[in-house]
Amino acid sequence: MGTPAATPPKRITDIGPPHFEKFLHPVIKKNYGQWKFHETLAPGVLCHVSETGERIYTVRAASPRLLSIQTIRLFADLADKYARGFLRFTSRNNVEFLLDDPAKIEPLKQELRAAGFPVGGTNNAISNIVHTQGWIHCHSSATDASGIVKCVMDALCDQFTEEKLPAKLRIALACCLNMCGAVHCSDIAILGIHRRPPKIQHDSLKRVCEIPTLISSCPTGAIRTATVDGKQSVEVIEEQCMFCGNCYTVCPAMPLSDPENDGLSIWVGGKVSNARSAPKFSKLAIPFLPNNPPRWPEVVDAVVNIVNVYAQNAKKFERMGEWIERVGWPKFFELTGIEFTRYHIDDFKNAGLTFARSAHIRF
């Protein structure tokens, strides 16, 4: 670093993240912990009012999550122009600009829209779809993530920029059931699934994997030792395989990707908020839809249909799962036209918990 050093400079480690305080807008710093209430000025525009009477305005815009440094620099420039350089990202990958001057809200919104970033995602809207990496980066993905998100949100963009649903609606996508990001408590979850057992690479297995670790990795005990063509390897009891991919995670010689049999499943009715009803898991709506890039029409149609049926039938404030619980699952399948199959009935651990254990029958 300019000066000749006899010993190498000390390596900096374990410093953690920068303290958030130096990134806070002065109005936020001053009113930290003193916010009194907030109101929504328009979809994507919030105003938080402090006990001191000071106000901070938030303008929320969509992002594809996968951002180039060029777009991040654009956000930085917009923050400088309209928000004194202060911005943040949300837990659903939206970008938020923090303004102290309400006169700057409209020009910022216009500039964001012109740059291709819709403003919205607040309250009874569909916010951004949280999602995983898919074919962009992941080895175990059963589908792409960013592509499906793009197609579904293209079809539902108006639901992001307006707040016209009965309640908020949260969609999430995971490209395999490892579920980086845990999509299992979403109003609508789009989940990539494998449907064929791993294709065991007997030639390399012994060399690249520890066989006892591999065998113990299987949650159903479907893997056992086998000698194949004189080579020490394993075999999979097919009827015990539920295609979770845990064996592939611990052993690269067990890939289970299969272009014609991998695809998507759709799950509905989960939530994490405690508002009204307790948090709940999403439940299976559609066990399989084909992988059909680049626009995945079957998945888009299925999600749009579910959103529309919910929007037309749920009462004000009812989340997807609360609506379905009120009207009953038979009604959900009837209204959406989705076929109920043997795959909808759980047969893993604790399966009985989702069986109908009363004579409260709906027709």
Added chain:
Amino acid sequence: MAEEKGNGQGKTKMLDELEKGPWPSFVREIKKAATTSPVGADLLGLLEQSYEEKRTHWKHGGIVGVLGYGGGVIGRYSDMPEKFPNVAHFHTMRINHPSGWFYTSDALRTLCDIWERHGSGLTNMHGSTGDIIFLGTKTAELEPTFKELTEAGFDLGGSGSDMRTPSCCVGQARCEWACYDTMALCNDLTQNYQDELHRPGFPYKFKIKCSGCPNDCVASVARSDLSVIGTWKDDIQQDDAAVAEYAAAGLNVQKDVCDHCPTRCMDWDGKKLTINNRECVRCMHCINVMPKALRPGKEKGATLLIGAKAPILQGALLSSVLIPFVPAAELFDTIKELLSRIWDFWGEYGKNRERVGELIQRMGMPAFLDAIGLDPVPQMVSAPRDNPYIFFQAKEAKQ
């Protein structure tokens, strides 16, 4: 990373379809990044091939990282290194985000400049766990990137069997409902556990997420081993004049507020709202609907819950209540003490790749409570057990 242009340029017929439509396009982002790095073009080429063949072209991860750390970098190699040499290595770096994902424009530019010098120019803002994600670089660039990051005040996050970067909601920085300082707690935990974050020593991953109220904006109940969810112990703060204003403005207080209360603890006589706070379960519905009139109480803190996870391995779990209420001022110390006991037990009895929630399923919550020294309380269950197979302990028998 000045290298020759890759083979992907101009051959992305399927991906080009994803530049159409009103939603922001990740393909456009990759094309933007391709203006400053040869990685973008090859990534497009590789991805186009995945779209054509309906399968991933990434191989099982390799072990790469920075000196002295065991986590924070996800090794990734493509299965077509000759065809797309610029994405032959495509490692991801996870970087601890500032609590609440707040930035200044200058901080973002600093990150962008580092990533322009050393990587693809592609990021995720942010990854599912919350980290800043630098998407795609070569092994040789890891140390130089790390050096510049730490000099700029940033550090790596976790991966593998270690603690992952804690995350939190916006909290008291911009929300009137935050029942404790989520951002301070998240930052303090992240700083306090740098060693556990960077050097994998657990049976599997461990996640902490801090939500300021039961709306749980960071989904802690679904995806964190330790969920910290803000709550209050006393009465909802109520402004009767503001309630009347909502009613005058057209809100149907009976239908939209009282009728949705899960315990029906609210009465509206057309003029005054009466809340039986002893029957309130702190669900947030009424507060969400009337933010100007109702607010969480003044005796604030958080509920600690344990054990959420996605399906791998034995099925998905939601967190369940461990300590119903910890006062806000005691949260950090309580969590530190609790974590040391939990990690001791998990470290001793947890199997390889067994999350703490699954360990509790396997060994039983009562055994877990014994191990960490917590007394059972009724708030831990939705109902007492309904089966009579009780593991009575021999020490309670008459000798």
